[in-house]
Amino acid sequence: MSRASTPAIMILGTGSNVGKSLVVAGLCRLFANRGLAVAPFKPQNMSNNAAATAAGEIGRAQALQARAARIAPHPDMNPVLLKPEGEQGSQVILQGRVAGRLTSRDFARRGDFLPRVLESFERLGEQADLILVEGAGSPAETNLRARDIANLGFARAAGVPAVLVGDIDRGGVIASLVGTHAVLDRADRAMIRAFAINRFRGDVGLFGPGLDTIAAATGWPSLGVIPWFADAARLPAEDGLDIRSGRKPGARIKIAVPVLPGIANFDDLDPLKLEDCVDLAMIGPGQALPGDADLVILPGSKTTLRDLAALRREGWDIDILAHRRRGGHVLGLCGGYQMLGRVVRDPLGLEGPAGEATGLGLLDVETSLDAEKTVREVGFSHVASATNGQAYEIHLGRTVGGDTARAPFQVDGRAEGAASADGRVAGSYLHGVFASDAVRSAWLAHIAGANLSSALGYGDAVDSTLDALAGHIERHIDIDALLDIAKSRSPTV
Template structure:
């Protein structure tokens, strides 16, 4: 099990890289994360949803993602509350304080999922969540040491030198952990090092002397990591836009979800993807405003209006600009949204942005399914997945964007053809769909394969770890 000294220290990436590296050695490898908190999710073939990071790790292992790989998924719906998903299915909502009482009931399910994976694999690589040192949350823990102790899984602790203070991160973990928890840790890794490794040799020895844990490796910063999907939205505002002639503006709302839908645009040199944080106006030079998915659609629609982005968007449309909505963003573009039963927050309804003549109503069944088909207008193929509660209907749905293999249609197009929306995530991972979109904006599209980009990045990260870690030694630590 790989636990971290904090969030975003590289746990997901290192697990993915190790999955690919050990797979290349001929082992049957599977990933596991007992509990994840993320609105960046992926649909599984067994009809559920898991964290996107575990889907990428499954790809690294060369297997289809399964709900057992991430049995507990928490999808934030407010500053203190989350939707609880157990083995891919929604089982309720809870405030952070109340969720502490759920955890003992969930541990049995977590251990059962882990056991099923263990029976199928030579090696299971487990990812912890957040920080191993959150001793205030240790009671009934199922994400870090609580799982490790219950399943008797040895731990490697990962620190991040890029953010500074890595000696204190790791030594501090030893200082605050219960001795029985600390005894599960078999050694430590330091991630994201830049410069001459010899300059940190004393640092590694100091950590060893203060903790008694052996140093298992110093991992240099890996630039290829940036080509893999991010697990959470904290880094979105820091993304640097490209320098292409076609500007695509993306408003970053509090409940943004499945934002890896945007990653394929990085393959297009002609695109400048501008992530617009709150407090800034939507760029007037944008050819397209793209509204991404949302876990809290009505609340995010209110936030959109509070920023004045509805005014910016109306001006963009008057100038002849294009608009595209994905899932929650698609719902926002309609005339109304109704969530009478409170699936995504308090029950309520709100007027939409009115750019599509559709209405959306949230119903009791969440749609979780793979999707494959072609574009209605251009015949461009796509494959992705649906993940939503709401169903949309109205006159503009008579001009659908997509047709599935089974004949069903999806999405809507405005009468003037400039405003479009779809429920399908992963739509622009398909080169043909990206090219069709860019053609409407005066571009061409590179035809580059996003899927191959992910495979190449996983191979590169695996090779990076092979070069800088003793993978034979790490394997001896596994039970």
């Protein structure tokens, strides 16, 4: 099919974190279950939670949506990925590969990427019956409209009709929908064909007058009201702050995770949060790491030196060293692995100002960042348990030193990672190792110092939740009307 003929619909939101990603994921599974070849698409994403595909990087949310659609993820599903680097701007991943950086001053240059965005969109349409497009943030940011490629700028360029979703749980949903209509120009308004309400708690019938108010003020019909879906917490989080801490009665293992400013690829934590035996505590700024933790995980980081400095400002380095002296376990993943060594060097300024910093010294390794970026999917084995799994790597830098002789993993017959002599401190560049049920169970048993039996099949849990989400949306949204909107797609304008 050509770009102008493949049915497509764009799911816009009145703001960030209104549930667009999960609505698209649920719709992907819904239409896949109906036998359609459906593909997810997000023109531009800003996130340090990336996924590795066979052809490069995309946002983790689009990888989940591809899974929901039962297809392999591909960079064409997220052609522009902006990975924030603090005040330095963002690294640009264009169609899966590093393409430079954007500072805050030249952010308007995002519009230059539109031809590549449309190219990826057209390729997806050649093999899809339906494309579900996710917007970013809000289309009402009129100060960004002139060079917009993430919302209605893309919709108009590709001729894709849209639905606007509002989140009632955060309050002000009537004003946010009506206000969005008010600030859009006439041509942009015309691209939005309907609206929907997400995350409603209580009796949906009580919001009938609210729907009438929105429809009267905007002229947009309602597609329905989606009630709160509690099991959304069982799906991979798009934002590190979405991983909720919560004490679990009977949990045998407490894991503490300091939430650093540049936290990245925190999907490593998703399988752990579902384990009944694990109490996962996300520790924010101003909080001490709990003294009763069994394991401290230093997660990935997009800005290792900056996050290492933040860790010290919070006093978490002192907490981690005290935890180690008490006999606790420490695991560093990617950037967290680099921080556990003796020194981290960034001589080229790849993640911020050039420089180096002393690490925590818990592993006899040192790291130097270089310009070559590793992005790949791998099979691996966990040495201690002789179990296997699938993982991925996204990192800059090389780490060497004596503790690599005790690497916890092997990839293609080579050692991967490092461990202390007593095995209580370990680090690795691998992401996603805990998604393997056998590896996760073996690692948790090592932490607990006892046999643990886990009933969690992580992959099955994700898929069953996606099926439940699809059914939830189907019960509350007019799917036939949504499909009719997708089929009404006009030629590009």
